[in-house]
Amino acid sequence: MAVSIRLSRGGSKKRPYYRIVVADSRASRDGKFIEKIGTYNPLLAKDDEKRIVLDGDRAKHWLSVGAQPTDRVARFLDAAGVRERAARNNPNKAKPGEKATERAEERAEKQKAAEEAAAAAAAAPAAEESAAESAAEEAQSDA
Known part of the structure; x- marks a missing residue:
């Protein structure tokens, strides 16, 4: 079973709220998940400590057993110091x-x-x- 660490959207229209979940990669985005390891609220200020709440120990556990984070979650893990993320460079973007x-x-x-x-x-x-x-x-x- 391929496991991914990704965002599951909640909240109402134009008021997003995300759960950081560990789920089977075949499950739907907002569907069944294995474990909730954090939350992300993009409406809060970037310096607010409650913007991203992440259980680092559980994230490390799931990464150790082979879970693959999405790009956005990989950024969160890097900011939390759980996992290093390689910097990307796309010179053709501009x-x-x-x-x-x-x-x-x-x-x-x-x-x-x-x-x-x-x-x-x-x-x-x-x-x-x-x-x-x-x-x-x-x-x-x-x-």
């Missing part, structure tokens, strides 16, 4: 998706085209002014 990357490239191309057009427009009057100045200088030198 990267935008394909569509967002395409849109960013299109914006960059439009921006570049607009800058080139503005530079060309600024260079064209300057070239006309310099041509007019050189024509004026030639007219003065002829006179």
Whole structure:
């Protein structure tokens, strides 16, 4: 039998309250469980001592007999000092998706085209002014 340490949801709508339970992994989330080893109330402040209540001895026992904690429960166990949790690193998490990357490239191309057009427009009057100045200088030198 595969045993997991996980959260079982209770409370009313939009007012969650969780029990930290040891259950058969095939049982439903809020269904039959083997033992309740703690509670988690996400509505309390993060520094409140009653936010997470965990029986560390029972958690150690269940871990020693092969129970697998879920990711969230593993965080709780790490904070309680029961079990070390390896830090996770996902460098691709912050990267935008394909569509967002395409849109960013299109914006960059439009921006570049607009800058080139503005530079060309600024260079064209300057070239006309310099041509007019050189024509004026030639007219003065002829006179």
